[in-house]
Amino acid sequence: MRFDRSDGVFCHVTSLPGRHGIGDLGDGAAAFLSFLGDADVDHWQICPLGPTIHAAGESPYQSPSAFAGNPLLIDLDGLVADGWLDSSDLEPVPDFPDDRVDYGAVREYKLPLLRDAFERFDAEAGEEDEADLDAFRDREPWLADYALFRALADARPEDTWVEWPEPIRTRDPEALAEAREERATEVRFREFVQWTFDRQWRELRSVAAEEGVSIVGDVPIYVALDSADVWAKPEAFRLDEGNRPTAVAGVPPNPGDDGQRWGNPVYDWDRLAEREYDWWIARFRRLFELADVARLDHFLGFVKYWAIPADRDDPAAGEWREGPGRDLFETVERELGQAPFIAEDLGFEERAMNELMAEFGFPGMRVPQYADWCEEGNPYQPMHYPEGVVGYTSTHDTDTWIGYFEDLPERQRDCFRYNVGADGDRAPEWEIIDEVWDSEAVLAVTTMQDLLGLGSESRFNELGTVDGNWEWRVTRDDLDDEIADRLWELAGRHVR
Numbered sequence: 001m002r003f004d005r006s007d008g009v010f011c012h013v014t015s016l017p018g019r020h021g022i023g024d025l026g027d028g029a030a031a032f033l034s035f036l037g038d039a040d041v042d043h044w045q046i047c048p049l050g051p052t053i054h055a056a057g058e059s060p061y062q063s064p065s066a067f068a069g070n071p072l073l074i075d076l077d078g079l080v081a082d083g084w085l086d087s088s089d090l091e092p093v094p095d096f097p098d099d100r101v102d103y104g105a106v107r108e109y110k111l112p113l114l115r116d117a118f119e120r121f122d123a124e125a126g127e128e129d130e131a132d133l134d135a136f137r138d139r140e141p142w143l144a145d146y147a148l149f150r151a152l153a154d155a156r157p158e159d160t161w162v163e164w165p166e167p168i169r170t171r172d173p174e175a176l177a178e179a180r181e182e183r184a185t186e187v188r189f190r191e192f193v194q195w196t197f198d199r200q201w202r203e204l205r206s207v208a209a210e211e212g213v214s215i216v217g218d219v220p221i222y223v224a225l226d227s228a229d230v231w232a233k234p235e236a237f238r239l240d241e242g243n244r245p246t247a248v249a250g251v252p253p254n255p256g257d258d259g260q261r262w263g264n265p266v267y268d269w270d271r272l273a274e275r276e277y278d279w280w281i282a283r284f285r286r287l288f289e290l291a292d293v294a295r296l297d298h299f300l301g302f303v304k305y306w307a308i309p310a311d312r313d314d315p316a317a318g319e320w321r322e323g324p325g326r327d328l329f330e331t332v333e334r335e336l337g338q339a340p341f342i343a344e345d346l347g348f349e350e351r352a353m354n355e356l357m358a359e360f361g362f363p364g365m366r367v368p369q370y371a372d373w374c375e376e377g378n379p380y381q382p383m384h385y386p387e388g389v390v391g392y393t394s395t396h397d398t399d400t401w402i403g404y405f406e407d408l409p410e411r412q413r414d415c416f417r418y419n420v421g422a423d424g425d426r427a428p429e430w431e432i433i434d435e436v437w438d439s440e441a442v443l444a445v446t447t448m449q450d451l452l453g454l455g456s457e458s459r460f461n462e463l464g465t466v467d468g469n470w471e472w473r474v475t476r477d478d479l480d481d482e483i484a485d486r487l488w489e490l491a492g493r494h495v496r
Contacts, residue, residue: 005495007496021105043443062224074114101471118192145231160226162226215290215293238267247309250306250318259315299362302329368436393447399459437490437494438494
């Protein structure tokens with residue numbers, strides 16, 4: 001897959017403006033897309049869209065589903081327009097902060113309103129709406145298991161599914177049928193919520209297309225253990241007879257660190273190969289219903305992966321195992337055509353990974369915050385980016401550019417200024433945006449935080465921490481015409 005020389009802005013949906021405490025799929029998202037359109041920006045990059053949970057720090061990378069949408073992103077005003085809520089139902093709107101997400105307060109406000117909307121739908125829906133929901137069920141085979149999983153999880157909030165009674169944990173058909181009948185209303189509610197999310201997201205994609213903006217989605221290579229994915233498709237993972245993991249993912253120790261034990265169950269790639277990678281094909285098919293391009297997180301894991309015995313806490317107890325490599329992506333091409341993937345290859349040098357990316361035309365990533373500015377030819381300096389990469393000023397997992405720059409040792413700052421020819425007339429964030437846009441990278445991406453020149457207090461996520469992440473939001477006033485004009489001018493000057 002060959003990309004055109006282009007540019008993008010990273011801003012997750014939760015970070016968008018909106019009056020209900022969190023970015024959603026309504027007017028705030030449309031305003032953001034209008035800002036991108038005015039700036040002639042080609043791509044909007046987001047994090048995974050799945051539901052988040054408090055126990056996982058609201059991380060979109062530890063979702064209970066790789067297929068479902070986050071109910072908190074549903075636009076309540078859209079439900080009023082559909083007739084499933086009255087405008088008075090939304091009042092009073094709590095005094096939410098407009099610069100961050102208070103997830104607890106948002107849940108307390110929005111979830112009861114989603115149930116109210118469902119109850120009205122359940123009582124009053126006409127044939128056309130019922131038929132549309134039925135068509136959604138038929139089109140999305142993951143939905144039935146996901147809805148039942150969430151209904152069962154709600155009934156046992158203190159447990160993960162690996163602690164459920166054996167007939168349900170191991171998916172005995174009679175036990176599943178009985179549970180589906182007992183919890184039919186809750187299952188139907190979960191289906192309604194996902195149907196609503198899907199309809200609103202498709203409408204937003206149409207707005208994006210009208211603005212000339214494509215959407216870059218995100219694919220975490222691993223899924224959470226406590227997810228509908230592992231419970232519903234145990235054959236895709238390395239589990240024992242009781243459907244509990246035998247090995248979990250992580251990375252090995254390196255000089256200076258102890259490695260990491262992520263805890264996600266690893267895939268049974270041999271069995272998946274026998275099944276023509278059916279679970280992954282379904283996952284990618286769903287992703288490309290929601291996005292135009294996909295970033296593949298931890299791309300190395302498709303080549304080789306570090307598997308740690310599930311009963312061991314020490315990452316050093318793991319071993320390298322072979323991933324599916326080209327066989328998976330040849331299957332994807334046969335089933336889906338040439339899929340537009342970006343490979344997250346940061347932090348690893350692996351010849352087989354680089355060859356796989358080159359064979360299928362997947363650009364890698366370069367982030368200047370990893371650069372040694374005083375080292376000649378350093379590959380993370382934008383002036384040395386090759387064409388086949390995506391250059392970022394920062395990412396959701398790094399500090400903002402200003403936060404990074406303020407912490408740089410003085411010598412590194414001096415080398416940066418020398419390398420980019422800084423004359424002091426421009427703010428540091430615009431120096432690096434200009435450098436990344438000027439580079440040979442086929443796609444240049446910045447974040448809203450960097451466009452606004454914000455510091456470390458506005459970073460989106462800090463690795464190794466749980467609290468206080470995924471909260472930052474942009475306000476409507478921040479979607480400034482002057483910033484859009486500067487981006488528009490950069491795109492023209494650097495032919496993006």
